[in-house]
Amino acid sequence: MALDNAPLGKSSDYPDQYDPSLLFPVAREENRRRIGLEDGRWPWFGEDMWQAWELSWLRPGGIPAVAWAEIRFPAASPSIVESKSLKLYLNSLNQHVFSSESQVAETITQDLSKVCGGAVHVQMRSVDETAEAVGRPNAYELIDDEVVEDVVYEYAPDSLIASGSEVSEGLCSHLLKSNCPVTGQPDWATIFIRYTGPAIDWAGLLRYIVSFRQKQDFHEHCVETVFIDLMARCKPTDLMVCARYTRRGGLDINPWRSTRPEDGLGPRLVRQ
Secondary structure, eight states: OTTTTSSTTSOOOOOSSOOGGGOOEEESHHHHHTTTOOSSOOSOEEEEEEEEEEEEEEOTTSOEEEEEEEEEEETTSSEEEOHHHHHHHHHTTTTOBOSOHHHHHHHHHHHHHHHHTSOOEEEEEOTTOOOOOBOOOTTSEEOTTOOOSSOOSSOOGGGOOEEEEEEEEEEEEEEEEEEOTTTOOEEEEEEEEEEEEEEEOHHHHHHHHHTTTTOBOOHHHHHHHHHHHHHHHHOOSEEEEEEEEOOBTTEEEEEEEESSTTOOOOSOBTTO
């Protein structure tokens, strides 16, 4: 398995010296082959936006500094970074002296871009920022109260049904839950779907989302699976899928995939 040598699921010493070798890449290709993508060309635009909340370093003179960061990995990058390895790497900055915050951002950008094989963007944020988390945006209808007569907890793409005249709508569920394929720990998310195409049956979509409840997969691959299943079974002409995952280990991961490059994530949600 590609993750046999990764730190995820294993006891680890937390380093106090800057060490970019801690970063562990995970190739995207194997998981994409499992959903029928083998030619190296993907039917989406998108990125994985990570929010790193436990970020600290030393300023000249030895006084610590703290911040949080938005780290954006392009969906086209050959690899992602295993989450615990990123946590260990960020902790390795704790006792390292940087001349400025911009040097911290440049260092993280260079190290992550090298490991994942794509241009990573890092935006440093002050812990004094006043931006508030929000609830579900008004543009999305919540489907969590739809009546589902035969709920299943095993992956069920056949639940997806679309028919009738073309519509454009945004749908949302707070009930996406899957499990880490290495540790078995639960991952919780709010999922947003916006599409144009034959009307998707809301109850069937909710049944499908709930069917991920025992599925073992990483955040990015869950979103890509939903995207591919909706394209294959519901035939939209335009589609965006994004998921806002809750924090684990000081990090939250927020992938989005879309037929349009200008799409992206909305604001941070209350559960984050």
